[in-house]
Amino acid sequence: MTATLTIKDLRVQVEGKEILKGLNLEINQGEVHAIMGPNGSGKSTLAYTLMGHPKYQVTGGSIEFKGQSLLELSPDERARLGIFLAFQYPVAIPGLSLANFLRSAVDAVRGAPANGNGKPALPVAEFRRLLNEKMELLQMDKTFARRYLNEGFSGGEKKRAEILQMAMLEPEIAILDETDSGLDIDALRVVSQGVNALAGPNIGILVITHYQRILNYIKPQFVHVMVQGQIVASGGPELALQLEAEGYDRYLKK
Ligand code: ADP
Ligand code: MG
Numbered sequence: 037m038t039a040t041l042t043i044k045d046l047r048v049q050v051e052g053k054e055i056l057k058g059l060n061l062e063i064n065q066g067e068v069h070a071i072m073g074p075n076g077s078g079k080s081t082l083a084y085t086l087m088g089h090p091k092y093q094v095t096g097g098s099i100e101f102k103g104q105s106l107l108e109l110s111p112d113e114r115a116r117l118g119i120f121l122a123f124q125y126p127v128a129i130p131g132l133s134l135a136n137f138l139r140s141a142v143d144a145v146r147g148a149p150a151n152g153n154g155k156p157a158l159p160v161a162e163f164r165r166l167l168n169e170k171m172e173l174l175q176m177d178k179t180f181a182r183r184y185l186n187e188g189f190s191g192g193e194k195k196r197a198e199i200l201q202m203a204m205l206e207p208e209i210a211i212l213d214e215t216d217s218g219l220d221i222d223a224l225r226v227v228s229q230g231v232n233a234l235a236g237p238n239i240g241i242l243v244i245t246h247y248q249r250i251l252n253y254i255k256p257q258f259v260h261v262m263v264q265g266q267i268v269a270s271g272g273p274e275l276a277l278q279l280e281a282e283g284y285d286r287y288l289k290k
Contacts, residue, residue, distance in 0.1 A: 039118060040100050041240065047096035048085050048265075050077075055081045057265035058097065061204035065208050066237045070251060070276065071244045073262035074284045079244045082262075087121040099207065101123055115145050120207035122198045134197055135181040138204050139163055145205050146226040155206075170203040173233050181263040192222035199230030207239065214245040228253030248280040263287045 041063045042128050048056035053077045063069050085092040086099065088111040099106045106114055108132060114121075129137070142163060146155045158166065171178060176196060186194060202210050208276045212227065224247070231254050232242055251259075252272070259275040261284070268287045269275065 037102075039240070041119070041209050042100045043266075044100075045047050045083070045097035045098070046082075046094065046099060048080060048081055049095050050091060054095070056085065058145065059262075059266055061260065063209060063240045063242055065240045065244045067240050067258060068231070068235050068254065068256040068260040069242045069260065070256040071242065071255070071260045071262050071267070072248065072251075072279060073246060074288075075246060077262045078265040079246065079262055080190055080213055081265075083121065083211055083244055086114075086119070088114055107197045112144060114208075115205070118208035120202050120210040122202065122210070122212045129185040130187050133182050134185050134200070135167060137185045138167065138181070138254040140203060141201055142166075142204055166204065166258070170200060174199060174203060174230055175233075176200065190219050192220065192226050195223040195226040195230075199226060199234075202222050203234055204231070205222060209240045209242070210234075211242045212244065214243065214247065214250065224250055225253065246277060251280075262285055 041061075041087040043059060043061040043119065046056050047054060059071075059078075059082065061071075071079060071082070081092060085094065086106070088109065094107055101114075101117055101119060104117070106117075106119075106123070111121075142158060146157050167181060168178070171181065174196075180193075180196065181200075183189075189197065197199070198212075202212075212231070214224075214227065227243075228250060231243065235241055243250065243256065245251075245282065255273060256276070259271055259279075260272060261269040261275065261279065263284065
């Protein structure tokens with residue numbers, strides 16, 4: 037059965053201020069979507085809300101995944117159900133290798149006997165095989181997994197670690213928020229190549245970005261424009277081209 041994430045009339049407040057004002061969106065496994073919008077339109081608020089960040093208070097509407105409401109679920113329960121949300125991992129953990137971090141992450145998501153994915157825990161040898169397979173798929177150097185998590189990582193390497201985590205967890209829906217600051221061209225390429233390598237019938241991907249240029253590398257089937265806490269237009273790849281040419285002006289309320 038196709039897994040579907042359905043967001044209906046979602047209203048979210050941050051510190052008493054309404055940021056998302058009735059947002060509707062549906063993403064199916066197998067689809068690549070992009071949300072684009074000007075700074076401050078609420079894109080990251082949507083990502084944090086989907087993740088279950090306690091600061092983002094849902095005051096109306098619904099978020100359902102595989103027919104189940106996400107709103108009562110903790111972030112790790114959401115992950116076990118098959119949703120991946122890319123974090124920016126600002127914390128470096130000296131002494132913890134990326135491989136060991138990934139092992140813990142995979143155990144946490146797959147290990148539970150009755151998790152949402154129905155995937156069994158992985159024995160060590162299986163984990164190694166999977167890690168090698170994914171690193172090959174993503175054209176990553178094997179030595180990368182031995183490095184300590186985020187210690188001295190460049191922007192591109194942090195993105196590489198994030199994409200590798202996404203590959204290892206094999207989520208049914210992945211949400212990548214390309215925050216507005218400091219995504220250099222290297223990081224942008226890593227994200228794009230990763231998304232392109234991992235996209236397929238088993239995964240739905242939502243790329244949230246304010247950079248139109250990322251769409252030179254990723255070809256989403258669906259493009260949405262977000263302005264002032266709502267999706268104000270949806271279309272195909274041609275919408276991204278139009279935004280690149282014209283900007284957001286026509287969507288801004290006068
Ligand atoms: P975008 O990602 O589209 O640039 P954000 O979701 O980051 O937009 O922000 C939307 C609005 O919500 C902004 O006005 C911002 O100031 C406010 N906001 C977002 N997160 C917080 C927060 N943690 N605390 C206070 N205000 C916030
Ligand atoms: Mg943002």
